[in-house]
Amino acid sequence: MIQLYYSPGTACLAPHFLLEELGLAYELVLVDTSKQQHQTEAYLKLNPKGKIPLLIDQNNADLSLTESAAICLYLAEKYATHATNAANAHFNPAPASLQRAQLYQWMMYLSNTLQAELLSYFYPERLCDDADSAAQVKTHAEERVAQMLTYIDTQLSHSGGDFLLGVDISIADLFLFMLCRWTRGMQKPARAYPQLAGYLERMFNRPSIQNSFAQEGISAPYY
Numbered sequence: 001m002i003q004l005y006y007s008p009g010t011a012c013l014a015p016h017f018l019l020e021e022l023g024l025a026y027e028l029v030l031v032d033t034s035k036q037q038h039q040t041e042a043y044l045k046l047n048p049k050g051k052i053p054l055l056i057d058q059n060n061a062d063l064s065l066t067e068s069a070a071i072c073l074y075l076a077e078k079y080a081t082h083a084t085n086a087a088n089a090h091f092n093p094a095p096a097s098l099q100r101a102q103l104y105q106w107m108m109y110l111s112n113t114l115q116a117e118l119l120s121y122f123y124p125e126r127l128c129d130d131a132d133s134a135a136q137v138k139t140h141a142e143e144r145v146a147q148m149l150t151y152i153d154t155q156l157s158h159s160g161g162d163f164l165l166g167v168d169i170s171i172a173d174l175f176l177f178m179l180c181r182w183t184r185g186m187q188k189p190a191r192a193y194p195q196l197a198g199y200l201e202r203m204f205n206r207p208s209i210q211n212s213f214a215q216e217g218i219s220a221p222y223y
């Protein structure tokens with residue numbers, strides 16, 4: 001069995017979407033950050049970072065993994081091969097292929113640039129000492145996120161298909177949908193960009209995303 005430790009709507013979403021896409025058997029374990037359950041002694045023993053998500057793969061010697069992007073890369077590599085899951089093998093492009101290189105490029109960009117900026121937007125008080133400075137940090141983070149969304153929107157129009165890598169969906173799309181959802185309270189949310197508007201609607205209609213939202217108890221507005 002695979003266990004995903006989650007708190008609704010957090011960085012657990014991308015791995016959750018992927019578990020659904022791949023049709024794997026898994027168990028969700030709730031660690032509610034709004035109740036500080038990620039800071040309990042029991043959870044910190046499992047994940048000393050005190051962050052969500054955490055994946056434990058009992059099919060693979062109880063492998064324990066954090067970092068949402070790393071979990072997605074691991075799950076795709078382990079469970080989306082032609083040998084075991086041919087219908088979903090596009091989630092695991094061949095090593096050194098153009099698709100894999102582009103996948104790495106997107107995953108690095110999304111996790112260390114857009115996701116990092118979103119963390120500044122949501123937790124500005126962690127970066128400064130007073131409320132006025134925190135408000136400024138938040139405003140600047142939102143401006144930088146807007147620049148990134150403009151870049152992503154343009155790239156989508158050149159991808160050659162419905163997804164970031166072109167014709168086939170990849171883990172980068174699942175990750176991007178999660179991050180775009182987090183912009184829904186911004187002055188110009190991701191859904192307001194011309195390419196992203198249709199892209200997010202298509203992604204939202206996938207059963208993997210519908211099921212994950214239902215299981216995590218997430219309600220409208222979804223993105």
Ligand SMILES: N[C@@H](CCC(=O)N[C@@H](CS)C(=O)NCC(=O)O)C(=O)O
Nearest residue numbers: 010011033050051052053067068069
């Ligand atoms: N880089 C990490 C970020 C993990 C992270 O910051 N998760 C948030 C939820 S989205 C969290 O656990 N926040 C609780 C806190 O920082 O106290 C990842 O992608 O997994």
